[in-house]
Amino acid sequence: MTQRKVRVRFAPSPTGALHIGGVRTALYNYLFARQHGGEFIFRIEDTDSSRFVPGAEEYILESFRWLGIPFDEGVSFGGDHGPYRQSERREIYKEYVRQLLDGGKAYYAFDTPEELESKRKEVQNFQYDASTRGMMRNSLSLPEAEVERLLSGGAQYVVRFKVEPGEDVHVDDMIRGDVVINSSILDDKVLYKSADELPTYHLANIVDDHLMEVTHVIRGEEWLPSAPLHVLLYRAFGWADTMPKFAHLPLLLKPDGKGKLSKRDGDRLGFPVFPLEWHDPKTGEVSSGYRESGYLPEAVLNFLALLGWNPGTDQEIMSLDEMVRLFDITKCSKAGAKFDYVKGLWFNREYILKKDNMELAPAFDKILRQNGIEAPMERVAAVVGMMKMKKINFIKELWPLCDFFFIAPETYDREDKFVRKNWTGTAAADMAELAALLEGLDDFSVEGQKAAVDRWAEETGRKPWNPWRVALVGTGKGPDMYELSAFLGKEETLRRMRKAIDILK
Ligand code: GLU
16 A cells, blocks of 8 residues: 555534634644644534534634644635535535445434334333344335335435444554454444435544545544444445544543543633633623633643643643654553643743743733833833743733833832831932932943942942832832833933932932
């Protein structure tokens, strides 16, 4: 068999917001495609019209745009294996359903929902399979003429897959190895419904993976139980030779306790489970998103990459390119990965420190505007640069730490511990002297001030820095004094100092 070009896909159903676990699935597919020089497809699996939610597809696309994960082909990206939206591929699926029926691999079933319901009541643990299909109404149990009559009379039917019992089915999984399931535990899954003339997930998924030449199926662990059926379907179609390799990713688990991560855990502990804020069109409920909460997309991707995989070293911070280089699907864990959202905060902090201040500035500018402040972007960036090392998780946390850059202290709180301790006997006189010194400086840069003030302080034995901070900030916070005064400029620095002398005396 010739080596096929690696092609993987992310195939969400547009049933609501994209869960953060889905983002990790897409990320792993992307890393795998990139590192193999392959292609990454975006397919929409919307054959279950009852679960369709308007806006979900656009939401998913917007999420990946924000995260910076590009697709090579698919819905909205084009490509020559389209259409990529399953609801636009009805005619294709019909042809393949017919192929299975003609080959005796599938059959018509006419049982009504009521009939199925009463069978379930009658037979304990009822399953539609080789042991029960004989007592149901289908093209295997009914006389041929009756089947003809039903079909030509327009009776509603489904097409079921005919699973042969008693066979060990092997799923070759890149993470889990050889997963073996006996076909006797599988039921005759519905592949197609005449009522809406649409295939079910299983059929559409297999047909599309085949036609789109998908080589590797990387998806969440919740799909592992479907995998044996998928293997049997590939074989029934005669496509065993080009069957994709599977990788079922570990579940994302609750940060605390047992069980899988749910939206309720996020609500309870205060972290988003969706990439973007989601407005549920049915309930009107608004759910928080990583973007709106102030996470950087790079931080989210880095955090997610390490949920279920690690490079085998202590390295935690890695760019997308490094992830592409280091990622190894076979080294993913089989056991679920705890969703340690506190670690997510740490990643965001680290990425804020790494990121260029000018790129961070717009986010802080937005908050400044909300507080009625307009400043040139270079000055906003300068403040971010001076203050971001103060252990902030989010840019929005900067505001209470650095309002004084933009707003001069109006009054001075004598009860403030820092003011009381540092504005003592000689403070006013010291500040007057310092102000005179600064006024005479030509070079008001950090270095220029530092040289002059340090010399003066040494010669006179003065310690002006804390009272100076009281004058410029009003309390004991902020960056290095020279950085602050250089930012404020000579005029504003002197104005604040004189005002403090005046008020505090
Ligand atoms: N439509 C499925 C989903 O919503 C795709 C599962 C698969 O990748 O096979 O996740």
